[in-house]
Amino acid sequence: MSEHLPGGGEELSPADIDALPARWSGCWTPNEVARQLAGVTTPWYVAAGWALDLFLGAQTRQHGDLEIAVPAAGFPEIRNRLSHYAFDAVGSGRIWESPSPEVLAATHQTWLRDPETGGYLVDVFREPHHGDTWICRRDESIRLPYREIIHRSRDGVPYLAPEFVLLFKAKHIRPKDRADFDAVLPHMSAAQRQTLAELLARVHPDHDWLADPRLQLR
Template sequence: MSTHLPDGGRQLSSDEIDALPARWASCFGPGEVARRLAGVQTPWCVAAGWALDLFRGEQTREHGDIEIAIPAGAFAEIRDRFPGHVFDAVGSGRIWADATPDQLSATHQTWLRDPGTGDYLLDVFREPHDGDTWICRRDPEIRFPYADIVHRTRDGVPYLAPELVLLFKAKHPRPKDQADFDTTVGHLSAVQRATLAGLLSRVHPGHPWLAQL
């Protein structure tokens, strides 16, 4: 059984956490996300594992969900593109169903849910930013203009620069994160490799991936 929190959220039980992957079985693909967000003014991009596949130009593994990154201040514009759906705020095994603005502030992660089926369709990271400048959650001194870190596929699907995706995967690399690094590093340009090496040295000094960069 989950535990209700004073702020209206719930601490999920281990059984509920184990059941979550099944609720992502109907999640969107990158093309569907791009279709639904066509014309939005805020910069957004596919993040995490799907971003690396978009960078490489092919799907290299199965993905249990799909994540996008947006400036936190632009969440309302993204939310408005999904009428009839609700956003649950999530973090550290906790969930706030159909989160209020106050509850959203408890975490940066937000799951789009179909209230009819209970299925989750999209994971939205609300990222810190200063206007058109992206700020890294792990180190606020790391900043890049969105124009420099949002790339596009030939079909126009925006995705996060692979060196930043790998920086986030480096903190606690799971087997799939290690596989993502191994299959991506050979595709990075010299500039991208140098950027990733510099970021890893700053955020995760001595990281084993540095030896391959």
């Protein structure tokens, strides 16, 4: 989508980017966002590194932010629930405060901002879907019902199943992504490891992780 972004917005300068960690320092925890969204009807889940910690049942490392995902058509319900905060759309190094419908349609990442402090609280991804069917942004032929990809922690916080979290992390393989892979893989079931292997073979067929003997396809 980024190649079709509308004009406007503010380009993030190197100084702006350097300042972002401080602006995320007060971000919510998974339990806090779950309290904020209690009772919403649209499916949503914690994504990325926090989702893996929810799967493991303990925080294993520091997180720079908190990411959740919702079906794009369900975003208005999230926005209405959190209407006392501001939403900024983000894409390709630009940020749009109070974005127009055109900007929202052309981007998929939205940062929730506390208007009093300027700090960011949660990163909301607006995901492709077809009704109650989740569509993988990495490969739109991968489609599953939300009920199959969303798990819940002991506290009832919804999170993305680890095999899908690792699929998204596989694109960049930053040090933290490799650390997450090594920490989570031993705790995944054989079926989850099989699914991850099949997804990687489909989306990233030359990926280094496929050489791991625990991911050998049957």
